[in-house]
Amino acid sequence: MKPIAQLILPEILDIVSRGEPAEIKEVLEQLHPADVSVVIGELSDDSAMALFLAAPREQRVAVFEHLEEDQQERVLKLVGARAMVPIVEEMASDDRADLLQSLPKRLADALIEELSRPEQQDVAALIQYPEKTAGAIMTTEFAVVPANATVSAAMDHLRKVAPHRETIYYVYVTDEEEHLTGVLSLRDLVLADPSAVVRSIMRENPIALPVDCDQEEVANQLAKYDFLAVPIVDSKLRLVGIVTHDDAIDVIHEESTEDAQRMGAITPLQETYLQTGFWDILRKRGIWLAILFFAVMYTGTALRLFEDTIKSMSILVVFVPLIVSTGGNVGSQSATLIIRALAVGDIRLKDWGRVTWREVRTGAALGLFLGLMGVVRALLWNTGPGVALVVGLTVLGIVIWAALVGSLLPIALRRMGMDPAVASAAFIASIVDVVGIVMYFSIAKLLLF
């Protein structure tokens, strides 16, 4: 029961490359457009074009919408921009705006010029919104009915507009100035008395989000309310679009991947791992590695300060990896917990006091535990009680410090309007490392010399 495209992909590729129209037609009938788009990604140019053009027009639109951006560009170039105009016209308005923004400017402009007037205006309206806001991910194809319509009139209206609406399961009610005044579902309409008036069954004061709302917040709110779609309003509270559940899922995937990459000290990739170019990935990793390289140099500098201590007591060096890695590990744990909790809305900025208190206690408990392990290890290595004590105290201190830095830095970054995930494990480790080295050798000097 796995999706067809995965199970019998080789067989499908075989059929399509044989090029028998009847067989290709049968494949198309059995596959979901999302699967056809996967197949196209695996095909040679000729076969991809043959398969795409064999599809009936309606399916072609759906297949094209499901293609990755690089594949959309490929198909556009294969089929020819002019021939693709009818398909682009029928695309969902948010998918179309995304496509036109991802295309090379010349190709996009050529396409836009061919679109009919209302579509041109729609594209122009949508691409003005900044990336990663509600405006950038919403569609303008929502269903609206007047408050004074009867249920049966509303249903008739929905039947008429359904082919050009992203969803007709949520229906919005606006006044003369397009202000959002109510919402009702197709379920409400189906269950209502056909002669009832929309106003009497709609939900007033619907939840709506501003058009400049961050896309992650939009997705989180949609998830919180279990909505199929959430209405988006402009600064005058006029309904300008809706964000649907499938776009919210894409946003959640995208934001999670971005956060993971930031936390892994990588500038977020725009495309998937395998699609991202070699030089692009190099740049996005290299820049952070270079920054971290300079940061860790301070650890080297810190070590140089204690070169005499090291010379006269080289056994101390053996514990340096333990000190720095334990600090780094605890810091990265704290940062991970806080960054995720901020991302999904489990904690808010105002919780910083609770977080601090919790992390100090956790750090102290973990520090005692790990410090004791360090003492035992040192004694087993016959370093003598002095070094063992130094190791134990340093581990205790650095673990508390790491828990504090790891938890408060993401909150501080969010407070400054930055992405908390920038506080990557590696970045926190660098901060903690220097402190750890200085702490360690200072305690050693104090107690052992």
Place this chain on the structure above:
Amino acid sequence: MKPIAQLILPEILDIVSRGEPAEIKEVLEQLHPADVSVVIGELSDDSAMALFLAAPREQRVAVFEHLEEDQQERVLKLVGARAMVPIVEEMASDDRADLLQSLPKRLADALIEELSRPEQQDVAALIQYPEKTAGAIMTTEFAVVPANATVSAAMDHLRKVAPHRETIYYVYVTDEEEHLTGVLSLRDLVLADPSAVVRSIMRENPIALPVDCDQEEVANQLAKYDFLAVPIVDSKLRLVGIVTHDDAIDVIHEESTEDAQRMGAITPLQETYLQTGFWDILRKRGIWLAILFFAVMYTGTALRLFEDTIKSMSILVVFVPLIVSTGGNVGSQSATLIIRALAVGDIRLKDWGRVTWREVRTGAALGLFLGLMGVVRALLWNTGPGVALVVGLTVLGIVIWAALVGSLLPIALRRMGMDPAVASAAFIASIVDVVGIVMYFSIAKLLLF
């Protein structure tokens, strides 16, 4: 336009604690059940109970469904299990099964005993499925119509069953043995000629997933096809449930958080950060810290092997943090990229060859870049060309090694049926560190002594 609960929470709390029934009723009318559940979480026991009981029964069910598990238990205890039976009976079947599994066994058994027979059977059927499978997150409340019904008969049926169905936007068609034979949407029904027969407008061979399918795969498939719900079938291809879009979003959030926590070297928390108990969090962090503590000990052991080298040339020590942290950073970058790509399905196990080739090249390029930086830094520190060369070569070597370990370890873990995210940054760093130290001092011995 922010959701009400956030904006005026203090005001709402004030109203509810004043306890004026008319005012409380007004609050309830204006709030979405999801917001009421947030408010309840902030209220004292008395006020929480007052607010909950003031809601009309239907809203009470929705509010209760939206509560976090610990709050559900609290309300159950406050209101009394017996009084809650009607509410539990009306809950969505998946939410109910989750509730009964999260409650203390005695409380759950007492509740189940009070449920009516069909609900008892439903609970028994749902809780048998292993956690994190399609069966564990699906609801059994889906809408079914026979293939030979007319559209208008199907609509009549939907109107009748709508209150007890999680969604009526997707309607499933089964044969006499409950095998899934078709699917159609409410949109299809609304647009169809009322006298048409369901068979003629339904989509045949619908995409379905097996009941033991991993929940992350279910969510990814639903996202791929932009479905509102995906049907779940048993081993005999009988329709046994559906997983809806809102549950898929919850799964995606949950899996992303789990992956982030694993990658941050924490055993995944069952609840949110602030809800998780102090000792629970301590255990989930401490166990990994202890494992990593032992792992990093090998780095100490490796350093001990070269104590003589260090004694005779202590300047070498200054670069140890650079070597180990650069290796760790590159390894964690690679692991992050691969773990996320595996999670969202961008790469599959069969891609390991492409991944290896890509990471070797990336590692070589990054290694040359960082190695050169290391050489320059060493020369600036007047270490002489010998040490500079040793640093440069080691950085080159360790970066390639780290890229390989970081990318192949997650793939290997997945291959062995484990979660790739177990390859946390800290874990990979430990493996890379030892190799880095041995590489560094071996090259130094070879070239400088």
